[in-house]
Amino acid sequence: MVDEKPLRADARRNRARVLDAASAVFAEHGTAASTEQIARAAGVGPGTVFRHFPTKEDLLTAVYLDRLEHLAAQAGELATAPEPTAALRGFFRGAVEGSAAKNALAQALAGAGISPADAASGIGARLRAALGVLLERAQRDGGVRPELTVTDLMSLLIGASRATEPLAADPAARDRVVTVILDGLSASR
Amino acid sequence: MVDEKPLRADARRNRARVLDAASAVFAEHGTAASTEQIARAAGVGPGTVFRHFPTKEDLLTAVYLDRLEHLAAQAGELATAPEPTAALRGFFRGAVEGSAAKNALAQALAGAGISPADAASGIGARLRAALGVLLERAQRDGGVRPELTVTDLMSLLIGASRATEPLAADPAARDRVVTVILDGLSASR
DNA sequence: CGACAAACGGAGTGATCAGTCCGTATAGTC
């Protein structure tokens, strides 16, 4: 389905630069930031941005997928951790923490994969699967209420990210908020 | 500081219409919706929209304040409820539920009042105060962990709204997610 | 009812921005 011709060295470099710049600019100025702004931040011309990402939406999607891939990789690594409940909690905290700085994680999650429609395809599915393993193991371990689904978990991740977004300046508050959610995850009394 | 001249009857009517339409359109199409679209929805000319709200931002702010006022009123009513913990939980559920339909509550909250800077002024302060009462009573009642602040609570409200945003189609899932957060609110085991 | 101020509708305007195009430059190859 994919027939990736090898990109020229400069092309590959510029693509990465644009992606990084877009990630940063979107995070700081919101997704309404202009393409030209991103081009400037990346040190390339506007044309180059559009060559690699024909549409602004393509660029946004690429940024999101990048984030999701990181998350999926992290989740994957924890799939065989000795303490499933601690693993899930750690992952959750880490994901929220990480997204506090570059706050678009929530949008990334929300944009790519919650709705059943696209949940079946691509990276979204990978993340979903990896989270599913973490969740199920933690549930078997008795550390997470059994009725929760992967979608529930993803929703809570989104919620936690969004909730802590304005709290960037107050790590203690952020910690309290995440703790509330994590404690809520565990089996009810 | 305010010198409200009495508006003409039609002006007052149109202002309300525009506000309602804006609320609906923003909720459905996001805040990027054009002013003309709102004018059409309200059944007025674009000029009228701008006469009442000189800037698009003014319009957005007005919509937000409207929402916050409703919330503050609801919270105020519960200030003397016989069962403080149940009152807080009920308020929380209601707020999230309500925002599921017109999903901009989260932005409303986020936009107007989390940061200490503007927390001191206007409606944001009213809501904050009303929530403070609810929270403190529930904490005294032993139903909510004592270390949480009003800001924490507001953050969690935002988080819950955002988290359940994509779950509009699945009330059961929404319920599970909110329950997780509410149970997390209660004093830890 | 008549007169005046207040408000209305909607055509018009300038700015912004996503996306295109092409002459120039550079990486890869022999």
Place this chain on the structure above:
DNA sequence: GACTATACGGACTGATCACTCCGTTTGTCG
């Protein structure tokens, strides 16, 4: 080092949108 395909920069374009302006309408008050 020369040749070619690939990629680059940035001027350009068309569309969209926030906001303005003014001739017309409508509420209000004596």
